[in-house]
Amino acid sequence: MSTSTIEGQSDGVTQCEHLLRAGNTNCAGCGMSLGLLWLGEALDGHMPLVVIPACCGIVTAGAFPTTSYSAPVAASTFASSPAVATGLSAVAEMNQEDNPVICWAGDGGTYDIGIATLSAAAERNENIIYICYDNEIYGNTGGQRSSATPEGVFTTTSPAGKSERKKDIMAIMAAHRIPYAATLSIAHRDDFLRKLRTARDKQGFRFLLIHSPCPTGWKSEPEESVELVRHAVDCGLFPLYEVHDGRRYRVTIRPDPPTPEAVDKYVSRQRRFRHGMLDTDKLIRQIEDQWRYLDVMAREFSADDAIR
Amino acid sequence: MARKLVTGNFAAGHALALAGEANRRARGCAGGAYPITPQTEIIEYLRRFEFSKGRIVPVESEHSAMAVCMGASLGGARTFTASSSNGLAYMAENVFAAGFYRLPIVMVAVNRTLGPPWNIWVDQGDSLALRDAAWLQLYTDSHQDLVDTILLAFRVAEDPRVMLPTMVAMDGFVTSHTQMVVDLPEQEQVDAFLSTGCDVPHRLNVNRPTTVGGLTWPKETEHHRREIQDAMENVPAVLEEAINEFEGVFGRRPDGAIAAEHTEDAETVLVACNTMARTLRGVVAERRTAGTKIGMIKSKLFRPFPRQAFRDALSGVKRVGVLDRNHSPGSGGIFWPEIATSLSDQSDTIVQDYLVGLGGGDVTPEALDEIVEDLLQRECSGDPVWKEVAA
């Protein structure tokens, strides 16, 4: 693979390794900060073309004429990042350029307004790495519900606590039989980087879902962000796994069976879950159910076997 | 050059495809394809065409068709698509985005009534609803005009002095689905005419990373809008240049921003766009033969609006009748205020609006002659007149 990097670099550190530079406007403790840092690292100097729809991810660049991004970025309309990326990747391919084309989008742009565009690009198996940093809320507009917001969470548009479950976007993406789909947590750096590199080295449509803490929306302490999403993995709520070709599953981090204590460690430090309002038993049943499904898939349709 | 009997949609598909193919030595071409009556045959043509360096993406919506064009244009390719009516309305957000991004995308708009209630016939309200999207808009009155204008559109849109997307409109069915004999260009001619290739100066470039389309403060936004206005103001001259070169390559001269007939000594002038202008031509010719000092203007360039051309053509004219096959509820026709403001320093000129052929009603010569009769009687202008023509 030929490598396009910024001209004139001398110290062996490509600028895109610091994909998001200092001076960005991310809130303290924002999951995007580590996510973008590690994305740059995993690209190993391959300069990407990045498409970012309306979301905190574009605001963080700051205002023209400056930008915090060190890679070329196109700011797309809210629903359009996979279609804009389709155009970019089509032209890159016809000109034999192998810079990865990456969408970096929030859950609103992914689960909600952009889902038709996302589904279509996945169905066409466009040569794109689509990354959703899932903060489970519309952060940019001040904290409204999305279909990624978990049940019971208070947002400005679910003022009585959300009554619907979080949408299973991974199942939706796996149903498209795309080459690769994976969940990532900024509490598990090695797993995170390995999945990014796996995605990088494949062709076709790749979907990565990052559990991305948002202290502003989660009403949590910035310094606890990484610990919080670690608790989400530990209590089984955010499973770390990958799906190859839409049907070969692998669980990459296996937590202990869920307990009320483990769940409590995750929810009690976030004021978006209100004390006494969350049905912990129900949540644990949902977690167990999710893991039963994943276990069956990882056993019967293991990524360690070739497709039968 | 082959003279062939073809439909408007065939002619448009052919012109778009040859223009795309002409960019094969540069960064190629791309577009998004999504069907809607009456433009569907255009995107079908594009999907069939075997580009040596191009890709037409069969997307899931018009919104994405335009998004693919934007992405490909940000990749430096020549880009195009086509749509109509509710497709244009659904696409609208990205139509504005393409304009404000200043990407030289060419889109064929096959004019159709916006629904509901559903009506597939011609009405220019769909493309006119997008007039503020920082796109050039050109309205065509025949199959030949369509082919030639599409080729001109690429030249003008991609000119560094303009660098704005361009919409080329034709009447649904009346143009899109009827056949006329057309001089269909050959690839070599289009190659010669579009020989510079498409170069998008602000395309994403890995050696010069920028963030395109991020946040701006009011100051930069004012500049951005002002630069777009300046680019719009360059259009008439750039279009004239392109027409001159077109004539050199193809041996015929397409109409420019406006086409005025018999206006030199006219006291009364009617203005129309698209195929209504052709019907009007016959009506005006007959009235001329009968001794009426009457003329007409085919209005082709709607954005930028060629105010100066109208001023020049209409100076000293007593009555101007505007034929609007579109309707802005609560106001009237959309061409009408454009023309009236162009003539704001001519206080003696009456500018009267006629809403005619809405929803595809057949605009016959007789109906237009009745409008002429009404206009000739007028001593002052009034509210828009509803001229119902549908049987």
Ligand SMILES: Cc1ncc(C[n+]2csc(CCOP(=O)(O)OP(=O)(O)O)c2C)c(N)n1
């Ligand atoms: C068509 C459209 N509708 C609404 C908006 C307003 N808007 C901008 S960002 C946003 C929410 C984004 O949420 P998400 O994708 O979760 O990203 P986050 O802000 O949390 O980073 C909304 C509703 C918009 N820009 N465009």
Ligand code: SF4
């Ligand atoms: S609101 Fe949330 S997602 Fe947005 S920048 Fe702040 S912490 Fe990050």
